[in-house]
Amino acid sequence: MAVIPQTEFQRRRARRKWMGRAFHGLCLLSVAIALGMLVVLLVYLFIQGVTGINWNFLTSFASRHPDQAGIKAAMLGSIYVVVIAGVVAFTLGVATALYLEEYAARSKFARIAKINIANLAGVPSIVYGILGLQIFVYSLHLGKSVLAGGFTLALLVLPIVIVAASEAVRAVPPSLREGAYALGATRWQVIWHMVIPQAFPGILTGVILAVSRAIGETAPLIAMGALTFVPFTPDSPLSRFTVLPIQIFNWTSRPQAGFQEAAAAGIIVLLVILLVMNAGAVILRNKFQKKWE
Amino acid sequence: MAKNVLSPPLGKGSRSSWRRSLPERAIAFTLFLSTVLSILITVGIVAVLLFEAIKFFGDVSFFEFITGTRWTPLFSSKQFGVLALVAGTTLTAVLAMVVALPLGLLSAIYLSEYAPDPVRRAVKPILEVLAGIPTVVYGYFALLFVTPIIRQISGDISVFNALSASIVMGIMILPMVSSLSEDAMRAVPRTLREGAYALGATKLEVSTLVVVPAALSGIVSAFILAVSRAIGETMIVTIAAGQNPNFTLNPFVPIETMTAYIVQVSQGDAPAGSIEFKTIFAVALLLFAITLVMNLMSQWVVSRFREEYE
Numbered sequence: 001m002a003v004i005p006q007t008e009f010q011r012r013r014a015r016r017k018w019m020g021r022a023f024h025g026l027c028l029l030s031v032a033i034a035l036g037m038l039v040v041l042l043v044y045l046f047i048q049g050v051t052g053i054n055w056n057f058l059t060s061f062a063s064r065h066p067d068q069a070g071i072k073a074a075m076l077g078s079i080y081v082v083v084i085a086g087v088v089a090f091t092l093g094v095a096t097a098l099y100l101e102e103y104a105a106r107s108k109f110a111r112i113a114k115i116n117i118a119n120l121a122g123v124p125s126i127v128y129g130i131l132g133l134q135i136f137v138y139s140l141h142l143g144k145s146v147l148a149g150g151f152t153l154a155l156l157v158l159p160i161v162i163v164a165a166s167e168a169v170r171a172v173p174p175s176l177r178e179g180a181y182a183l184g185a186t187r188w189q190v191i192w193h194m195v196i197p198q199a200f201p202g203i204l205t206g207v208i209l210a211v212s213r214a215i216g217e218t219a220p221l222i223a224m225g226a227l228t229f230v231p232f233t234p235d236s237p238l239s240r241f242t243v244l245p246i247q248i249f250n251w252t253s254r255p256q257a258g259f260q261e262a263a264a265a266g267i268i269v270l271l272v273i274l275l276v277m278n279a280g281a282v283i284l285r286n287k288f289q290k291k292w293e
Numbered sequence: 294m295a296k297n298v299l300s301p302p303l304g305k306g307s308r309s310s311w312r313r314s315l316p317e318r319a320i321a322f323t324l325f326l327s328t329v330l331s332i333l334i335t336v337g338i339v340a341v342l343l344f345e346a347i348k349f350f351g352d353v354s355f356f357e358f359i360t361g362t363r364w365t366p367l368f369s370s371k372q373f374g375v376l377a378l379v380a381g382t383t384l385t386a387v388l389a390m391v392v393a394l395p396l397g398l399l400s401a402i403y404l405s406e407y408a409p410d411p412v413r414r415a416v417k418p419i420l421e422v423l424a425g426i427p428t429v430v431y432g433y434f435a436l437l438f439v440t441p442i443i444r445q446i447s448g449d450i451s452v453f454n455a456l457s458a459s460i461v462m463g464i465m466i467l468p469m470v471s472s473l474s475e476d477a478m479r480a481v482p483r484t485l486r487e488g489a490y491a492l493g494a495t496k497l498e499v500s501t502l503v504v505v506p507a508a509l510s511g512i513v514s515a516f517i518l519a520v521s522r523a524i525g526e527t528m529i530v531t532i533a534a535g536q537n538p539n540f541t542l543n544p545f546v547p548i549e550t551m552t553a554y555i556v557q558v559s560q561g562d563a564p565a566g567s568i569e570f571k572t573i574f575a576v577a578l579l580l581f582a583i584t585l586v587m588n589l590m591s592q593w594v595v596s597r598f599r600e601e602y603e
Contacts, residue, residue: 016497019495020497023496023497027402027403027407028407031399031403034400034420038419038422044438096330099321099327099328103324103325104328113331116332119585122525122585124527126577127581129559130573131341159331186314187321212425215427218527218528219531219552219556223573249429252429252532260433271426274427
């Protein structure tokens, strides 16, 4: 048996320890780079855009002149589209999750449906835009409208709602269901009075996550045919529209520095909306958790 | 009254249970329909893409599409070699992974093996903020912040280039790699680590020779998902990488990805039914097929190579 001499052992041990410290440093550096990029990104956007934010910017329509351009139409378009998407995705998502978890938990159909949902989550968002264009805009004759945009985004974020709602429903303890069944409740009474209230915080978090995804989406709505220059507020579900990310995209693509500043200002508004929504999700979840525990 | 409660007449009891079960069945059926709808989305995507793509391949030979390297459907002399777009997509996805894989994996090792618990709990959600930022924001950042810096370092680089788009895309998908890899590493049982420490291994050796191999199926699956995400990413490459379908692997010149091409046509005025319009369905079908195969591969890797430690 080969025995490593004492001095050789010490030399190797020192090297291994040194390499260990270097690796620790490397790992730390990776995290620091990632966090640093986030800081650089946010600080850069703030510096670029903060001077462009004022009351006029929030209440004016898009314009050919950068200093008069505003995000009124884009903000309203975003709100309408995202509310439609949220309501539709919430309804379909919760219904599907309840069916998969409460009615068909171990069936072959449920297994296929779950694999399908996992794959839907990985479909590139622009493909949903093309689907929306063919189905909602042309086949159902909704036109390139607020309604078609909302439905398109609803399909896009549906897997997020289904997955979150399924997890929330699965986490409801069986003892609650059994107690209600023992009192003679029907299946739907158990779901309506026991499962949904218990699972509600989890479902709500999923819906808010889905809506924050929807509010930042650009590509599917461009593919679906949303406008880029809108000097009016959408006044019916069938009127044409633009959304905040498309407005930002449009301004970013222009060569004038003034429009790029407007784009940065729009980005700050978008990020603030996302921040408020996520903070709202955390607060709501805490509140409901207290109520139901 | 009291007699009724104790022993309800059989006929009445069964009628009321039938009346109670009708709405129950209606509700169950409604929920079932909603689940069917989620499957119909996939069917709809495949049907819409196939239907229009087949019409496209009635005008353009499939062989030319899949082997040609010049893509000029928007010019008067039209050529339909999709490899020009595939090259752009491949280039940006590969470069993005060059950024995201090492940084993501090392971050995951740090969070799972080195970081004290409070640090991990603080850093993880902050990292995930990166994944929640809209892609149009990253596009702005790539074009107006990263590109000027790269151009200062080397003046020969075009304003629109694959490099800056890829770097920023790598940052965007980094949390996906790190978060999924970390989950896989944390699922490796303590006993494996303790066994290695007992043999005198350093933390580096435990991390790279024990934990990472044991979590490899999860890490590879995260990696494949991240590549699929990079291939489907649209706004960063549309804004920062250009709209020039070049059959090249040079990251310093403008290129065009499959996704950016779809945006370009959607923004233009190609009338429905024209050949330009039909191209987006053929390109989208290819894009859908590539990402679907990668997503299935990622699921397969996890189910096939997962190590069970009980």
